[in-house]
Ligand SMILES: Nc1ncnc2c1ncn2[C@@H]1O[C@H](COP(=O)(O)OP(=O)(O)OP(=O)(O)O)[C@@H](O)[C@H]1O
Ligand SMILES: Nc1ncnc2c1ncn2[C@@H]1O[C@H](COP(=O)(O)OP(=O)(O)OP(=O)(O)O)[C@@H](O)[C@H]1O
Ligand SMILES: [Mg+2]
């Protein structure tokens with residue numbers, strides 16, 4: 001834990017009435033892939049943006065490379081950004097359509113004053129090769145590329161400053177399976193080659209299982225379970241995690257699917273957030289919110305039932 | 309099941325669309341037949357022509373589309389009917405569930421108004437009876453009885469509730485066949501499971517035949533009797549979904565299955581299909597998968613016909629036989 | 634719905650108050666002394682002063698304003714300097730003419746525009762569509778006064794179907810009254826109906842591509858029902874905005890077209906009153922026009938709410 005690259009604790013963010021993220025905490029080691037799964041509106045994207053301080057946290061500590069980003073000055077934060085980059089879901093919207101691929105990939109280097117223009121141009125060539133795009137792509141525009149290729153461009157751009165952490169928010173959700181596999185392979189290769197840590201967000205449980213070392217399961221803004229991937233997939237401890245895993249395609253379904261809809265984040269129940277849909281909810285769940293507690297080394301669950 | 313007369317029989321269905329001034333094929337020579345109570349899956353990646361096939365079957369392709377081939381519903385040829393007659397026959401005989409629960413229901417008509425319109429028109433029910441039946445249907449798809457959903461509008465419902473309403477509407481006129489175009493893709497995982505469960509239950513309860521469109525072979529393997537795999541407007545393989553998953557015969561199906569990340573193989577590499585799907589209007593001659601295919605050779609320059617390989621129908625000169633994936 | 638109406642009524646207040654205050658200030662601050670003008674050149678300064686104090690013009694501006702505001706609120710609009718008649722009795726007959734023209738033109742614009750727009754959209758790219766779009770472009774490019782002259786020349790002078798000018802109140806025969814406002818209403822309404830045709834057409838084309846239309850068709854509903862009940866219902870929503878703009882435009886348009894056809898409407902009353910410095914009439918007429926515009930906005934909002942439950946429920 002001492003050489004953690006990113007250590008997040010008590011992270012919260014509210015947009016007016018909406019408690020998008022509440023008391024989220026996790027740790028990412030160097031070179032590790034940490035996954036966040038959860039359904040729509042559970043606060044995955046908000047957590048990702050908070051980690052990079054793209055949105056200001058309401059509360060919480062974000063310790064990145066030993067410094068607390070939440071209290072860093074604007075200028076110091078700007079300099080620190082060099083070591084963390086982001087990839088978005090939408091390969092169509094996240095690239096400025098009026099810039100050439102070369103300009104797009106060189107931009108982060110310019111922002112952080114890395115190399116001179118000759119050096120930067122050489123590096124663009126290197127990065128293009130690294131993400132498997134032809135050298136000729138350099139002078140073309142994003143709209144001339146397919147979804148998968150655009151995601152490669154976004155990855156090259158993220159790699160340009162040689163970051164230690166890449167936050168990828170649903171990077172393959174908009175892609176077809178065969179193209180998704182290409183992009184996932186690329187991410188794995190790059191990660192090994194550069195020793196990158198990856199915060200990988202997805203709602204596709206198969207993809208998360210494939211990519212991640214450790215995962216956090218989010219529900220309505222809170223982390224209900226966090227731990228090693230293998231442990232959680234083999235033996236989920238939180239009733240929500242269990243239901244989620246059983247809902248995934250390709251997995252034999254044991255229980256009935258969860259009843260009811262996800263409550264609105266603007267109108268949270270008291271007690272446990274999951275009680276309204278939990279097949280095993282009891283008295284205590286209605287008035288007392290369960291605190292996360294360790295059920296095994298580095299495996300924490302926020303459920304009253306997990307206490308024994 | 310094969311001894312019964314099919315509910316739906318499609319022969320050599322082709323669809324072309326006008327794209328920048330010329331007719332471009334989108335679906336070619338697709339054939340299928342669905343028996344009473346049978347569930348058939350149409351599987352393929354984005355843009356391969358799944359929705360277009362479905363829309364051609366219900367007679368509602370985009371404007372300007374040219375559709376050829378034969379479509380029979382309970383033995384009755386639909387393509388030669390007048391548009392008016394066709395819509396009437398299709399409206400009663402086929403229920404349709406769309407991919408987009410957000411935009412497939414009318415935004416300013418109440419749920420009740422939309423449901424009773426079809427009941428009144430197709431089954432000639434008086435308004436009050438139609439409303440009672442609509443209320444029953446909503447309860448049947450598992451929507452809360454306490455809420456007066458007949459007077460609710462779409463924007464008041466969650467995605468899962470909307471899709472339940474769509475299902476209720478699709479089965480409202482007692483169709484023999486329901487076509488579901490990716491009915492769960494836009495929903496959350498746990499809600500997806502709910503809706504899928506409901507569809508499976510409905511099918512068992514009323515003995516519905518179903519054409520289920522999906523991009524995920526693993527999903528359809530759970531409940532479909534047969535799967536048709538499409539690539540670039542072509543039917544490349546048809547067989548049981550389990551066979552398609554466990555012993556694919558077409559190299560494309562094989563590639564698709566291998567690209568799905570699986571438990572246990574973590575941190576190994578996935579095997580993606582090299583290259584990308586050819587865009588509409590620039591499909592290669594002969595076999596359309598040929599430029600991306602590991603088994604490609606000279607023969608592939610001519611288009612293969614569908615042929616039986618083991619228990620499946622496969623459109624390939626060099627099908628895989630007995631190689632377990 | 635009641636809360637919605639309440640909100641809208643509150644929002645109406647500024648649209649009525651602002652023009653009135655402007656008129657008050659403009660009339661008071663403009664050069665020239667109304668008392669002197671009323672009494673004519675021969676009046677002695679003492680006579681003028683007497684009249685000024687009678688009219689309250691010698692009081693400080695803020696005091697005048699308070700008195701004025703009190704009168705407006707209690708609808709004491711005063712007596713016309715020129716007609717020597719209470720303004721409140723004077724206004725209705727003039728307003729009726731203007732309203733008649735504006736409403737007839739609005740009806741023409743909305744009914745014709747909507748129907749033609751729907752017809753064009755259903756026949757997209759067909760002969761009918763092209764023809765209608767062409768005519769609409771022509772209709773939009775013709776200015777009203779020009780159209781009015783053309784209409785007068787064709788229907789009144791050459792064909793003699795309608796009177797060239799003049800007005801018959803509805804009380805003296807509905808048909809005769811309708812004949813007198815037919816040409817002005819046509820002159821005003823055609824351009825707006827062309828605008829609404831275009832708007833309705835593009836709105837319909839958008840809606841016809843929506844998935845919920847495919848749903849309705851897939852349910853086997855006949856095309857007439859799909860268009861009439863499902864498509865028009867949503868296509869009309871953006872058209873209401875345009876119709877609302879049209880309506881306020883038509884109201885002011887009616888005021889000016891009255892001059893061409895020399896009809897005794899609010900416009901003529903207002904222009905004459907300004908020329909005569911007949912304050913009470915100017916203020917009364919402005920108040921009435923502002924109220925009519927505000928009422929119009931309220932009607933548009935209500936139509937919106939009726940068409941769209943999302944607006945209704947907030
Ligand atoms: N800028 C914002 N203003 C107001 N509310 C917001 C904002 N951003 C997010 N929210 C709300 O915060 C909650 C969490 O949103 P978030 O985007 O983090 O969810 P997510 O898990 O990424 O969902 P998805 O899978 O749909 O991307 C949601 O209820 C959302 O509506
Ligand atoms: N109205 C249209 N005009 C022109 N091209 C269209 C139209 N509708 C669909 N297409 C094209 O036809 C092809 C087949 O579309 P279709 O909607 O059948 O794909 P699909 O298999 O359903 O894909 P998805 O999984 O993305 O829904 C696509 O390449 C699409 O771009
Ligand atoms: Mg998100």
Ligand SMILES: [Mg+2]
Pocket residue numbers: 358359360407489
């Ligand atoms: Mg589709």
